[in-house]
Amino acid sequence: MQRWTIYNCLFWLIFLTSCGSGRNLVYFSDLKSASANASHIVNEVEPKIMKNDLLGVVVTTTSAESNLLFAANTTTISASGMYEREGFRVDKNGDIKFPVVGNIKLEGLSISEAQKVLERAVDRFVKNPIVTVKYMNFRVTVIGEVNHPATFTVSNEKISILEALGMAGDMTPYGKRENVLIIRENDGQRTTTRVNLNQKDVLNSPYFYLRQNDVIYVEPDKAKAVEYSRSTRSLPVLVAVISGAAVLATALLNRL
Template sequence: MKLLTSVLLFFILLTCASCVSQKKMIYLQGADYLQDNPQQIKENFELKIQSDDQLAISISSKDRELIEPFNNSTLIGSGSSQYSAQAGVSYFQVDKDGNIEFPIFGTLKASGLTRMELAKELENRLISQNYIKDPQVSVKIMSFKVTVLGEVKAPGVQNVTGERLTLLEALGMAGDLLPSAKRENIMVIREEDGKRKSYMVDLTSSYDVLNSPCYFLQQNDVVYVEPNSAIRVKGSGTMSTMASTFGMISMVASLVSIIIALSR
């Protein structure tokens, strides 16, 4: 009888150890503080142009004939003219060295600049070299991609239109974290200034998430969600471990009840 009681106690302790506490499952803990104390956003986020980016550059002027030499109707990534350029819009691929081949001006450095900075650079050149007196230049990053891997429902590469994507949005697009995910150690691997860096983000801490340099993701970021300690075998998760444990506890409890009944 003592042996059976000890076995039952062991399984109860095992269950408690394998259960993930509710506190470790809640995102952005402490964010309710912002309700009465709004956080000042220090600066507007802007992507910086990187190699392999696709750019759409629009040049407009009162004299439409002046912008014709700067039109580029070539399909991005191809030598053909299958992509019909809209009036005054040109499409460019940033090469591995961070440059674009711009009509008339030739090779221009684009990587490291924001789209607004590149637009201003082009405007200044057009004016200073007496091509267009009243140019209005607009630069748009056509799309960028991030990769989400690990304990999420839909891991894979995400192609994003627009220029703003937060870490939370990327995880939402991946179907959110699985119950087996470790929420305190989300890794973001990023290429910056020719170097590869990694950052760790604790999703359970609102301060850590909202103040992280990875709150806004950048081109080619890789997000990895680590499994928690409940993962024993590839493809298993916390829920399956708990279900098996509870099943064993139920069986042992039933056996103890039968023995007690028979001993009376």
């Protein structure tokens, strides 16, 4: 009877310490797998130029001299050690200082709208210019329970939360897919919102497509905290001690 009591206590100790709540690791788990789903994209919004954005602007005309005239006149050294042209920084007033033309307000415009504004401004000096504008600092940051947390520069100014998580190596099994935090700064305000990637409704969320400088934080679940707690790290030693004590007690009982 005493031997059974010892083994019973040991069994329940191991069982209770190994139990953990299950987590839904499936994205959009409420989608019906046996049917096709189609819906109009209603949340795709073209990003707007904001203060402190760095824009690359290229003016193309029939004159090579004119092309150089409207180019950025300063250079920086990239991480690879190569010289490259610096873009045009949107200042605190929402303007860029463009060669020959002067200050041009671009804040609040989309890239396509900014190109039209610049084309009209440059057209006063050269005929039929073609202006190309792109972001040089369109970045998103993914941190928390992902395999490769980092800041990523996006070249096409369009990225969804799923693409950002993919670049970060996806979530670890500890990541709370039902409670992903997105931090966004816009027009002098910082907003935070949480999205549930277990549900298909997030596809229509205004936060599904990210904007420049968005931060995604994947929160760890409680199992991660338990695993890395001091008491849990010492649990294998405790189990080993109890197991040894149980074996010793069994041997002593057999002698009686």
